[in-house]
Amino acid sequence: MAKIFCVANQKGGVGKTTTAVNLAASLSGLDQRVLLIDLDPQGNATMGSGIDKSACENTVYEVLVDDVKIRDARVSPEAVKYDVLPANRELAGAEVELVDMENRERILRTVIVEIVDDYDFVLIDCPPALSLLTLNALCAAHGVVIPMQCEYFALEGLSDLVNTIKQVHANLNRELTVIGLLRVMFDPRITLQQQVSDQLKEHFGTKLFDVVIPRNVRLAEAPSYGLPGVVFDKSSRGAQAYIQFGTEMIERVSALSMT
Numbered sequence: 001m002a003k004i005f006c007v008a009n010q011k012g013g014v015g016k017t018t019t020a021v022n023l024a025a026s027l028s029g030l031d032q033r034v035l036l037i038d039l040d041p042q043g044n045a046t047m048g049s050g051i052d053k054s055a056c057e058n059t060v061y062e063v064l065v066d067d068v069k070i071r072d073a074r075v076s077p078e079a080v081k082y083d084v085l086p087a088n089r090e091l092a093g094a095e096v097e098l099v100d101m102e103n104r105e106r107i108l109r110t111v112i113v114e115i116v117d118d119y120d121f122v123l124i125d126c127p128p129a130l131s132l133l134t135l136n137a138l139c140a141a142h143g144v145v146i147p148m149q150c151e152y153f154a155l156e157g158l159s160d161l162v163n164t165i166k167q168v169h170a171n172l173n174r175e176l177t178v179i180g181l182l183r184v185m186f187d188p189r190i191t192l193q194q195q196v197s198d199q200l201k202e203h204f205g206t207k208l209f210d211v212v213i214p215r216n217v218r219l220a221e222a223p224s225y226g227l228p229g230v231v232f233d234k235s236s237r238g239a240q241a242y243i244q245f246g247t248e249m250i251e252r253v254s255a256l257s258m259t
Contacts, residue, residue, distance in 0.1 A: 040128070
């Protein structure tokens with residue numbers, strides 16, 4: 001049965017989608033069966049996996065609103081080894097349509113059930129907001145991966161997200177937990193980033209992933225080619241860090257399963 005994780009941070013521009021697609025690529029490269037669900041109307045995870053989002057006949061929107069099965073909407077791109085449930089701008093309309101639906105917070109959880117035996121990991125790329133779509137992801141997931149930059153504004157937003165996760169755990173999804181925080185776009189030459197990193201270690205301890213993703217030009221270039229950085233340039237520092245992150249993710253999930 002698949003472990004379901006959402007990659008979430010309500011702050012935009014923190015490398016959330018970069019983390020989602022590169023973690024999917026890293027895990028699939030480690031012989032894991034992976035489905036990446038793009039739950040962001042911008043569809044960046046879809047495009048970053050080599051899919052033309054405008055050409056998709058069915059997307060996550062149809063799965064959530066029109067009762068289309070995930071198996072009928074998922075795509076297996078040639079460029080990567082994982083499957084994708086794509087998204088495009090239509091998904092923005094789902095926010096409004098979900099409001100009047102019964103059990104609106106648990107619709108994604110309900111539809112995921114059909115494919116949990118098809119995969120080892122299901123990763124959900126959330127929109128950069130604490131919206132009804134993000135709430136659906138939190139209700140469907142076993143855990144949350146939080147990518148964040150080592151900046152003080154990021155720390156402020158982190159407390160809001162952690163509080164939301166606690167509320168969802170208490171009221172909607174008792175399985176939900178923070179799997180870990182991932183430091184991304186890290187530049188060790190900047191003293192402030194080192195200071196924030198030290199604060200994160202102090203406050204979150206073992207919840208902080210050991211791997212640190214460096215700021216890397218090749219990771220930034222990869223989406224313009226419709227590829228994860230891990231596929232675009234596997235030898236780059238950023239790609240190597242994400243491959244290590246995939247290994248650490250498998251180890252952490254295995255350890256949690258044994259407890």
